[in-house]
Amino acid sequence: MQVPSHVEYERATSVEHALTLLGRPDHRVLAGGHSLIPMMKLRLAQPGVLVDINGLAELAYITLDGAAGRGGQLRIGALARHADLLDSETAGRHFPIFHDAERVVADPIVRLWGTIGGSLCQADPSEDLSAVFAAVRATAVIRGQDGDREVPVREFHRGPYETVIGPGELLAEIRVPVTTGTGSAYEKVARRVGDWSVAAAAAVLQLDHGTVKQAGIGLTAVGAEHFVAAEAEDFLRDRPATEENFAQAATIAAEHCHPVADQRGPEDYKRHLVAELTTRALRRAAGRASQAAGKTA
Ligand SMILES: Cc1cc2nc3c(=O)[nH]c(=O)nc-3n(C[C@H](O)[C@H](O)[C@H](O)COP(=O)(O)OP(=O)(O)OC[C@H]3O[C@@H](n4cnc5c(N)ncnc54)[C@H](O)[C@@H]3O)c2cc1C
Numbered sequence: 001m002q003v004p005s006h007v008e009y010e011r012a013t014s015v016e017h018a019l020t021l022l023g024r025p026d027h028r029v030l031a032g033g034h035s036l037i038p039m040m041k042l043r044l045a046q047p048g049v050l051v052d053i054n055g056l057a058e059l060a061y062i063t064l065d066g067a068a069g070r071g072g073q074l075r076i077g078a079l080a081r082h083a084d085l086l087d088s089e090t091a092g093r094h095f096p097i098f099h100d101a102e103r104v105v106a107d108p109i110v111r112l113w114g115t116i117g118g119s120l121c122q123a124d125p126s127e128d129l130s131a132v133f134a135a136v137r138a139t140a141v142i143r144g145q146d147g148d149r150e151v152p153v154r155e156f157h158r159g160p161y162e163t164v165i166g167p168g169e170l171l172a173e174i175r176v177p178v179t180t181g182t183g184s185a186y187e188k189v190a191r192r193v194g195d196w197s198v199a200a201a202a203a204v205l206q207l208d209h210g211t212v213k214q215a216g217i218g219l220t221a222v223g224a225e226h227f228v229a230a231e232a233e234d235f236l237r238d239r240p241a242t243e244e245n246f247a248q249a250a251t252i253a254a255e256h257c258h259p260v261a262d263q264r265g266p267e268d269y270k271r272h273l274v275a276e277l278t279t280r281a282l283r284r285a286a287g288r289a290s291q292a293a294g295k296t297a
Helices: 015-022 036-041 082-087 089-094 096-103 108-113 116-122 128-135 230-236 243-256 267-296
Strands: 008-011 027-030 049-052 062-065 073-077 139-144 147-152 157-159 169-177 182-190 197-208 211-220
Touching (some): 015 049, 073 089, 073 116, 082 116, 089 096, 096 197, 128 197, 197 267, 211 230
Antiparallel strands (some): 062 073, 139 147, 139 169, 197 211
């Protein structure tokens, strides 16, 4: 039996209370606990005090502020659960990629309790939402006792299991700019239903009369820096949204990532998956962008 080492427990009664507790040495946020508790059982994490934020309803929301293309943004509280994102009609309408991804994150039990904030803060290289939020160019709102600071999700992860969140801070919200003419999609291969990715690709395309105005490409579990295929994004910008260009961008993405061989497969297989999944995600994102443009025309 795996048993965590001794740990104290505090239940935060407000965000301010949580921040005060987190300012003390060796205190750590407990959200859904689906990553932290297993790590504690394996003694890979040994916090002195768990600060339970599950009572903080003010961090559990998904709302749309403003209008698409006019500074509008989707705001997701850090304590929103995977299941909330999957159920959110607003999130799915503007970003079908969230529903694509949430359908393949773990299983319904994990999704009911695991949080969006916990997913990002865990900084697991195989976490699906890290690539998704990188692709949609989200911003993380980090709250401390002196107020909020905003960090692009593309700069949020320092490396595996490490983020820019400091002592006395917590992730409060994730903001996603809502643009017009945009489509998005997520494609994942796992060994079985509910499993972590062998590899996965997130694509967001903003099109203008068939030309790519902006591309976002995220990669999961294949060692892409900050979960992003930046060279492939650069290649696509201002090019026609064609099958040939998608295939070329996918080849570039596969060349520039750094998968490692493990029980999920050898390196060349993972590169092959990156190329295939990136092509599929770009194709579906482009189709959805065209559909979205048709609806607003
Ligand atoms: C069986 C199983 C299968 C899974 N499969 C997948 C999968 O296929 N794809 C996938 O992406 N994920 C998968 N997961 C991971 C799951 O999505 C994450 O564990 C979960 O969402 C993390 O959120 P949590 O709320 O449980 O975080 P916790 O475990 O509570 O916390 C994780 C880390 O983040 C920190 N933290 C949490 N919230 C905050 C905050 N607001 N501010 C600062 N720090 C914070 C904690 O201190 C801790 O270090 C799986 C998990 C399990 C148990």
